[in-house]
Amino acid sequence: MSKPLSKEQIKRIQMLHKKKFRDESKLFIIEGRKIIDEAIKYNPDCIQTVYSVSPERFTNSKVQIVEIENKDLKKISSLKHPQGDLAICHYLGNKPTTESKLKIALDQIQDPGNMGTIIRLAAWFGVDEIIASQDTVDCYNPKVIQATMGAIFNVKISYCELKPYLEQSKLPVYGALLEGENIYKSNLQKEGVLLMGNEGNGISNELIPLVSHPITIPRFGTGESLNVAMATGILLSEFSRM
Amino acid sequence: MSKPLSKEQIKRIQMLHKKKFRDESKLFIIEGRKIIDEAIKYNPDCIQTVYSVSPERFTNSKVQIVEIENKDLKKISSLKHPQGDLAICHYLGNKPTTESKLKIALDQIQDPGNMGTIIRLAAWFGVDEIIASQDTVDCYNPKVIQATMGAIFNVKISYCELKPYLEQSKLPVYGALLEGENIYKSNLQKEGVLLMGNEGNGISNELIPLVSHPITIPRFGTGESLNVAMATGILLSEFSRM
Numbered sequence: 438m439s440k441p442l443s444k445e446q447i448k449r450i451q452m453l454h455k456k457k458f459r460d461e462s463k464l465f466i467i468e469g470r471k472i473i474d475e476a477i478k479y480n481p482d483c484i485q486t487v488y489s490v491s492p493e494r495f496t497n498s499k500v501q502i503v504e505i506e507n508k509d510l511k512k513i514s515s516l517k518h519p520q521g522d523l524a525i526c527h528y529l530g531n532k533p534t535t536e537s538k539l540k541i542a543l544d545q546i547q548d549p550g551n552m553g554t555i556i557r558l559a560a561w562f563g564v565d566e567i568i569a570s571q572d573t574v575d576c577y578n579p580k581v582i583q584a585t586m587g588a589i590f591n592v593k594i595s596y597c598e599l600k601p602y603l604e605q606s607k608l609p610v611y612g613a614l615l616e617g618e619n620i621y622k623s624n625l626q627k628e629g630v631l632l633m634g635n636e637g638n639g640i641s642n643e644l645i646p647l648v649s650h651p652i653t654i655p656r657f658g659t660g661e662s663l664n665v666a667m668a669t670g671i672l673l674s675e676f677s678r679m
Numbered sequence: 680m681s682k683p684l685s686k687e688q689i690k691r692i693q694m695l696h697k698k699k700f701r702d703e704s705k706l707f708i709i710e711g712r713k714i715i716d717e718a719i720k721y722n723p724d725c726i727q728t729v730y731s732v733s734p735e736r737f738t739n740s741k742v743q744i745v746e747i748e749n750k751d752l753k754k755i756s757s758l759k760h761p762q763g764d765l766a767i768c769h770y771l772g773n774k775p776t777t778e779s780k781l782k783i784a785l786d787q788i789q790d791p792g793n794m795g796t797i798i799r800l801a802a803w804f805g806v807d808e809i810i811a812s813q814d815t816v817d818c819y820n821p822k823v824i825q826a827t828m829g830a831i832f833n834v835k836i837s838y839c840e841l842k843p844y845l846e847q848s849k850l851p852v853y854g855a856l857l858e859g860e861n862i863y864k865s866n867l868q869k870e871g872v873l874l875m876g877n878e879g880n881g882i883s884n885e886l887i888p889l890v891s892h893p894i895t896i897p898r899f900g901t902g903e904s905l906n907v908a909m910a911t912g913i914l915l916s917e918f919s920r921m
Contacts, residue, residue: 475903558909561902591901621920657919658805659833661717667800667912670905674913675920677899678863 439490439504442513450488450513450525456575463528465577467589469520470494475587476526483590487524488513494522515579528577529590538628539676540608543569544599544644545635546665552576553584554666555633560588562673567594568602568630599632603647606630612640612648613668620652620675627679631672636665681732681746684755692730692755692767698817705770707819709831711762712736717829718768725832729766730755736764757821770819771832780870781918782850784841785811786886787877788907794818795826796908797875802830804915809836810844810872841874845889848872854882854890855910862894862917869921873914878907 442450452458453466464485467473476484477500484500490510492502510519541564546552552574559567574581576594603610609629632648634640640648654663654671663671684692694700695708706727709715718726719742726742732752734744752761783806788794794816801809816823818836845852851871874890876882882890896905896913905913 479901554906554909557902558905559902560900561898561905563900565900586903588902654916655919656803658802658807659721660799660801660803660830661828663800663803663912664796667796667909670909670913671916674896674916677897678917 439506442488442505442509447509447512450523453525454515454579456578459528459575459577463530464525465528465582466515466523466579467526467582468514468516468523468579469583470522472582472585472587472589473522473524476524476590479587479590480529483526483529485525485527487522489522491521516583529593530595539564539673540630541567541669542599542603542610542630542632543567543573544632544640545570545638546573546633547636549574549578549580550584551636551664551666552578553581553586553589555669556581556585556592556594557588558666558670558673560585560591562677564673565591565593567592568599569594569596570599571596600643600647603630603632603644609649610647611650611652611672612645613672614640614645614648614651614653617651617653619655620672621655623650623652625652625676625679627676631669631676633665633669681748684730684747684751689751689754692765695767696757696821698820701770701817701819705772706767707770707824708757708765708821709768709824710756710758710765710821711825712764714824714827714829714831715764715766718766718832721829721832722771725768725771727767727769729764731764733763758825771835772837781806781915782872783809783911783915784845784852784872784874785809785815786841786874786882787812787880788815788875789878791816791820791822792826793878793906793908794820795823795828795831797911798823798827798834798836799830800908800912800915802827802833804919806915807833807835809834810841811836811838812841813838842885842889845872845874845886851891852889853892853894853914854887855914856882856887856890856893856895859893859895861897862914863897865892865894867894867918867921869918873911873918875907875911 459465487502488505490507492504495502611629612632701707729744730747732749734746737744853871854874
């Protein structure tokens with residue numbers, strides 16, 4: 438039986454729509470049955486509570502499920518069209534790092550859809566780790582989470598200053614630049630950091646000297662540009678095909 | 680000097696937000712400075728009228744520019760946040776076909792963002808022609824147009840019944856399927872049709888027997904899936920790299 442959420446409960450969940458409060462509480466929201474299933478499958482311990490208008494759909498008894506009313510779901514959801522289920526999860530920071538030979542570094546990625554798509558790509562191509570500059574969009578932003586399609590639970594994401602990180606790294610740094618070596622003719626190594634820059638401005642000036650291998654996707658037609666997430670996908674494919 | 684648009688003018692432009700009226704008048708809307716510049720560059724004849732809140736920004740004298748007020752722009756725009764410029768264009772159907780060795784066939788692509796991204800990819804990789812099933816999203820849908828980033832003017836798009844089209848085609852048909860040959864090990868030809876299926880259901884059952892070369896992007900990690908536009912990008916990269 439569902440019972441109404443208290444005003445206090447609703448407020449506490451709504452606060453998680455904002456990065457400031459997510460960081461304070463180390464909690465974030467995921468929405469929709471598919472992604473909650475992914476969390477249950479890959480990382481059940483991260484789930485604090487699942488709120489659902491039809492909890493009978495969940496069969497995993499390890500997870501705490503609270504039945505709620507549709508009108509309360511609307512209040513706590515970050516979506517225009519809530520999807521019936523919402524879960525509160527703990528930050529994923531303590532996940533062990535597996536040995537990822539290729540890492541992705543993101544320099545000031547701003548668009549949540551791009552960030553989520555890149556996380557989804559990383560999961561597909563077996564890249565276990567993403568390192569993001571401090572001013573990259575928050576990976577717990579609800580729009581990022583939705584765009585990952587659940588892949589947020591399979592990829593370790595850490596935020597740091599990229600300059601010292603890349604300076605200390607002993608791996609080759611592959612930077613996606615407009616003027617670089619044709620990726621189809623490059624000798625790409627399986628170990629390295631793939632550095633992708635901001636949607637409008639590309640890789641920051643201060644990081645360009647740290648790129649040991651400038652690479653570029655050649656243009657065959659008249660197109661003006663490729664979106665950064667698309668470019669990441671094509672580059673990951675090229676690194677993986679070897 | 681701007682003068683207010685008449686109610687009749689506003690209504691006629693608003694009607695172009697709907698496919699039915701676009702098809703009747705063979706006119707569609709594009710919005711934003713960047714894409715209008717692309718149209719002027721690649722296909723000035725297709726432009727009927729440009730409406731702009733700051734027409735001095737346009738230097739091309741061949742195109743008719745009408746200065747309008749912001750409040751009128753808001754009425755005629757299909758965007759939540761109008762971008763200052765809107766143009767009415769003629770349908771592009773009469774553009775000559777260049778010799779495209781690889782074509783893309785789209786089977787029931789529903790999402791405007793995916794459709795637009797695929798058109799943008801086609802322009803980048805030099806694919807001159809897209810053939811879409813009748814139930815694929817309309818390429819003149821404003822959201823499709825925005826996602827093409829101007830590439831709509833560089834790619835010929837035609838709608839037809841895919842079954843007879845593929846039956847008559849003498850080219851190899853590469854179909855993106857979950858069970859197919861690993862693309863990195865396939866002997867991809869430069870001539871052919873790349874068939875991409877619907878976001879949820881993939882290629883229709885009636886078209887599967889017409890696929891002569893089933894191909895698949897192998898998964899290296901734990902990801903659940905790739906978005907259809909992303910898969911198209913990775914496949915086009917693989918066809919182009921040879």
